[in-house]
Amino acid sequence: MKEINANMAGTVLNVLVNKGEGVSPGQLVVVLESMKMEIPIESTVEGTVTDIKVGIGDFVNEGDTLVILT
């Protein structure tokens, strides 16, 4: 199991993957907004999405899990 975490505190602006979807390294999975700036969160690994821990509008802290992959 691999996790994609938030690299800073912010609000979830968009989730770009669905459960069961395969992702590759460098693929954009979530967009956060922090201090009026969009922060793209990319996957660093290859895997399949098993769980999405956040929804649009959610507030996340640095280190919070966004997406879980296998």
Place this chain on the structure above:
Amino acid sequence: MRKILIANRGEIAGRIIRTCNEMGIESIAVYSDADSELPYVKQATKAFRIGEPPVMKSYLNVNKLLEIALKEKVDGIHPGYGFLSENSTFAKKVEESGIRFIGPSWQVIDAMGDKIQARKTMKNAGVPIVPGTVEPISDLEEACRVANEIGYPIMLKASSGGGGIGMVRCDDEPSLKKAFVSTQQRAKAYFGSDLMFIEKYIAGARHIEMQIFGDGQGNIVHLFERDCSIQRRNQKVIEESPSPFLNETIRNEMSEAAIKAARAVSYSNAGTVEFIVAEDGQFYFLEMNTRLQVEHPVTEMVTGLDLVRWQIEVASGKPLTLLQNEIAQKGHSMEFRLYAEDPATFLPSPGKLVTLHFPEMVGVRVDGGYEAGNQVSPFYDPMIAKIIVSDSNRKGCLLKAKAFFNDFQLTGIKCNSPLFEQILNDDDFQKGNYTTAFLTEKQLMKKS
């Protein structure tokens, strides 16, 4: 006016409270749950909670703001900058509630907020505008045709954009094709309109703006320029006045153009006419900001005036107290925007300010929004404070600024003060030799 509500937060709320105190006016502050500990909440005569941290639930909640304003029987509402400051619907509602909106009329805000209409108005008034479209563009095919006519590189911009959002430089047709739809979608999401326009990209240019002031009684003056060319992501980082680039001839021409622009819309209250100035000294109208600017202190330091006081007086119906020939630009002033961000990547760095120490120096003004122990929240812009350094000349400013940042201390989060030290040591910056591409081209923090 005896009582003013400030529909804003942080440093600008504190700045407005200071002038209210000096004028014997009561100040009413509002705060979201994220800001309850900030200094401005304690500095105001009274403060009211307006909601949860997200802006839609707090600082953009028009009904809640008006409810507090009416309950407190305020005479005026100062919108600060950002948030509702350029929202004509808000300005109109404030006036319709029998409260003075401290800013221009809602009609002028509306007219200048539409960047395409603003370009048309200025062109008709004889103010030079950046070569480009005068009609809105709504699809890619038309955008490509127009861009080919103008010639690349071009700037693709949202008609309702602002604050550096909704604009992108395109160097050729493939990059325009790539950027068009996403920029349009962002404009729709942020500003509610997907109308776009195209301007010629002017290489090696500076961003220089003129401060103007009108009283709605026929008097309009300018308060000289601010050079705002040091930018990252199309957002300002350092501003100074006078501009090291302008000579007397160009300064006079730009002042005249700014006054002409203000007269074209019968401007009242504080406003800024932004120009892009090419290498050859040709200048073009970019847009008009219908509010107090973040960088207004630079103008206050070289003119010796209090712009917030002027705003309140004009909104109370008083005429301007000075004639153009009574306003002088003396000495030099430079503003540094201290941001909570990585100084090399410019990525946000929200979190707790563990220590925060501003050295006290003669000629250095700190307009701050936070103190040690405060959280810099991810919900709002990253500005921690503005450091305004003034001296009789530019060289004196540079030396003073260096001494300031040498003793400055901030821990807990990242901030851009190391970048300021690099800029101050840069040979070109010291000579005043810089354009809007300065930070992108120099890559100062990445070298060291």
